[in-house]
Amino acid sequence: MPDWRIPLSDVDLDEREEEAVVRVVRSGWLTAGAEVRGFEQEFAQFVEAPDAVAVSNCTAALHLACLALGAGPGVEVIVPSLTFVATANAVAVTGGRVVFADCTSPADLTMDASGVERLITPATTGIICMHYGGHPCEMDGLLELCRRHDLFLIEDAAHAPGGRWRERRLGTIGDVGCFSFFGNKNMTMGEGGVAVAREPEVLERIRLLRSHGMTTSSWDRFQGHAYEYDVRAAGFNYRLAELPAAVGREQLRKLERNNLRRAALLERYSNRLAEVHGVEIPFAGRTDTAHLAVVLLDDGERRDVVRTALRDQGIQTSLHYPPAHLFDHYRSASGYGPGDLPVTEAVASRLVTLPLYATMTTDDVDEVCDCIAAFV
Numbered sequence: 001m002p003d004w005r006i007p008l009s010d011v012d013l014d015e016r017e018e019e020a021v022v023r024v025v026r027s028g029w030l031t032a033g034a035e036v037r038g039f040e041q042e043f044a045q046f047v048e049a050p051d052a053v054a055v056s057n058c059t060a061a062l063h064l065a066c067l068a069l070g071a072g073p074g075v076e077v078i079v080p081s082l083t084f085v086a087t088a089n090a091v092a093v094t095g096g097r098v099v100f101a102d103c104t105s106p107a108d109l110t111m112d113a114s115g116v117e118r119l120i121t122p123a124t125t126g127i128i129c130m131h132y133g134g135h136p137c138e139m140d141g142l143l144e145l146c147r148r149h150d151l152f153l154i155e156d157a158a159h160a161p162g163g164r165w166r167e168r169r170l171g172t173i174g175d176v177g178c179f180s181f182f183g184n185k186n187m188t189m190g191e192g193g194v195a196v197a198r199e200p201e202v203l204e205r206i207r208l209l210r211s212h213g214m215t216t217s218s219w220d221r222f223q224g225h226a227y228e229y230d231v232r233a234a235g236f237n238y239r240l241a242e243l244p245a246a247v248g249r250e251q252l253r254k255l256e257r258n259n260l261r262r263a264a265l266l267e268r269y270s271n272r273l274a275e276v277h278g279v280e281i282p283f284a285g286r287t288d289t290a291h292l293a294v295v296l297l298d299d300g301e302r303r304d305v306v307r308t309a310l311r312d313q314g315i316q317t318s319l320h321y322p323p324a325h326l327f328d329h330y331r332s333a334s335g336y337g338p339g340d341l342p343v344t345e346a347v348a349s350r351l352v353t354l355p356l357y358a359t360m361t362t363d364d365v366d367e368v369c370d371c372i373a374a375f376v
Helices: 015-027 034-046 058-069 086-092 113-117 139-149 200-210 218-222 242-273 300-312 328-334 342-348 362-375
Strands: 053-055 076-080 097-101 103-105 108-111 124-130 152-156 176-180 193-197 293-297 351-354
Touching: 015 242, 034 053, 034 193, 034 242, 053 058, 053 200, 058 086, 058 124, 058 152, 058 176, 058 193, 058 200, 076 086, 086 097, 086 124, 086 328, 097 328, 103 342, 108 124, 113 139, 124 139, 139 152, 176 200, 193 200, 242 293, 242 362, 293 300, 300 351, 300 362
Parallel strands: 076 097, 076 124, 124 152, 152 176
Antiparallel strands: 053 193, 103 108, 176 193, 293 351
């Protein structure tokens, strides 16, 4: 394993998370129980939602949201191509057809709301938007489209816990919001996700499908609140366990502070790299929840040279993301190919993701910027 001096991401873990894990181990109950329910209530309060359902990961949240809102065989759901493939896969595994949308521009890598309307057909049932890098999508246009065409709107808020759009928390604006707590996210529990919903019946459908469609849980029965159960739907085992939930509760308490730290580091990146010829900064002047620090090089062929130079200095980089519509599965299943989404394809060939995490120092940022400046 490479010994990165400046890794792409890192975690902010201390004795508080350790104590939370010990608390769960000593309780003797590891399956979904009081910690999971506590995390759901605290997260719902944080994002200003009535309630929340914790699940094993964000992909599970997206899948359950699609099912709860009616995705399935014979329908289409429009998703961005510049996203982690889970956004598209969540539709595909319901049997629905994935329709990919282009991103807005090199300055705004979120879904192009005006272009989405041209993709709507009689088979379209919904849209999934993704707040790329923690930056809100153009929600006015998307909400208006959904209203006029009677479509559902799912927010993939994996990058945006704690973010806002017009004073409203991201994830609470569409019909369902889905969040991720993977190891590189602004708050983490290793794996884990959560869903919030506008309508209580939608959230209850997600809650039912999360655990085999069962009407009561093992925790209910252990506490003596129930002695039997019915199965009302063919559901899944998408439950979150107690150990990650306990870690998540501690991480949630650090989230606003860490988001502010990430925003300050992203602002420093933007100010430093604005002086470097040949480097473009998407979302210039915006920090929002600052999940990713991405740059666009003026020449895609130079990208590997820059990434290699950074690697040789012990600095890790990544690519967020290869265009999902060009993966083999979606080429063969849906007939996509090069040239179908020109903006996404153009920016994806030039993108580099730089290190960004709450425990990073300003000296680290300056070192990354100096290295880029030396090779661009």
